[in-house]
Amino acid sequence: MSVQFGSRLLGVLLLIWMMGFSACDADDTDAGSSDSDSDGDSDSDSDSDSDSDSDSDNDTDSDTDSDTDIDTATDTDIDSDTDTDIDTDTDTDTEIDTDTETETDTECGEPPPADQDWITEYQQEIIAKLTGEDEIAPGVTLESRSSAGERETAREYLLEVWQELGLTTEAHEYSSGANPYAILEATEESDEWVIYGAHYDSVSAGPGAEDNASGITGVCAMARYAAMIECRSRNLIFIGFDQEESGLIGSRAFAKYLKENDYNVHSMHNFDMIAWDGDDDLVIEVGAPSDGMVEFYEDVVANSEFDFELKESTLAASDHSAFKSQGFKALMFIEEFSFGDRSPYFHTADDTYDKIDFDFMAHVTILANLGIAELTRVD
Numbered sequence: 001m002s003v004q005f006g007s008r009l010l011g012v013l014l015l016i017w018m019m020g021f022s023a024c025d026a027d028d029t030d031a032g033s034s035d036s037d038s039d040g041d042s043d044s045d046s047d048s049d050s051d052s053d054s055d056s057d058n059d060t061d062s063d064t065d066s067d068t069d070i071d072t073a074t075d076t077d078i079d080s081d082t083d084t085d086i087d088t089d090t091d092t093d094t095e096i097d098t099d100t101e102t103e104t105d106t107e108c109g110e111p112p113p114a115d116q117d118w119i120t121e122y123q124q125e126i127i128a129k130l131t132g133e134d135e136i137a138p139g140v141t142l143e144s145r146s147s148a149g150e151r152e153t154a155r156e157y158l159l160e161v162w163q164e165l166g167l168t169t170e171a172h173e174y175s176s177g178a179n180p181y182a183i184l185e186a187t188e189e190s191d192e193w194v195i196y197g198a199h200y201d202s203v204s205a206g207p208g209a210e211d212n213a214s215g216i217t218g219v220c221a222m223a224r225y226a227a228m229i230e231c232r233s234r235n236l237i238f239i240g241f242d243q244e245e246s247g248l249i250g251s252r253a254f255a256k257y258l259k260e261n262d263y264n265v266h267s268m269h270n271f272d273m274i275a276w277d278g279d280d281d282l283v284i285e286v287g288a289p290s291d292g293m294v295e296f297y298e299d300v301v302a303n304s305e306f307d308f309e310l311k312e313s314t315l316a317a318s319d320h321s322a323f324k325s326q327g328f329k330a331l332m333f334i335e336e337f338s339f340g341d342r343s344p345y346f347h348t349a350d351d352t353y354d355k356i357d358f359d360f361m362a363h364v365t366i367l368a369n370l371g372i373a374e375l376t377r378v379d
């Protein structure tokens, strides 16, 4: 399904591009041929026509020619006159122009480095609260994020984290739960949305430090990084999915909501279990990516100063599948779950804060930050 969607999308994009290209071509060709007509044919046509045949031919020819002449003449006149006026006559205008360009360059400079030095400390603080290592609210310590009450506590905390970053927050409520999310709108005109998400619920057995306090904590750090980028060409959503452990219930509800409301979703990036690296090789598994998404990240890495090894799998059992089911492009980042290097504490009471590999979490977060910088880049 995602392959069909991907190729259909690619086809449509190709078609649009070709139409744009051929339209440009047509314009160029028209302009070129008009020029050559007016330079060459028109003289001979009008001479021979006026002497001999029909007036209508002559009229048509001369109309066309004069249109072309007028266009060309007007364009040239306006451009050269205006430029000349500004440059020579009004010094003030010239100065203002220069100043504006300089300001724009400064504002939309390169995005901040993806490897922010606050990442690990920030993630330690958030994940400690989500896993009961620290109080999440005065007098409140979570044992898991499974019951309706525990999930609500976690949800309210996540909304606070995002509000502290200055982001607009919402809770997408559905029949049995709610998906808290933060919106960071593009600074340029855009109707495209890129979604960074992770489930925030856990199994009832324990605090689910790795599964999936790690993923949602990573998404919080990504939101903080994205908010530091001054010029952004796409809209961003950072979201925590409810009830993933009960069968992707929250993400299915949200993907359906986006589809029904005609959101132009560029892509969805899912983070599930990103804090285990038993062999310390820093390899990241990419689960069931839609067409082109691994290539996107490989290009981003190739153009960066960082090294990442990505291993592709067909692992679909997480929230990215809910988006793919609605025809959206999506992928998942996860520890090497399909390749034997995965947490032995998965879905047990021992999936606790002390098992978290913060270096691996930061590694995955830096990769995501590089992607955010590229996907919001203003040309």
Ligand SMILES: [Zn+2]
Residues within 6 Å of the ligand: 199, 211, 212, 244, 272, 273, 318
């Ligand atoms: Zn999970």
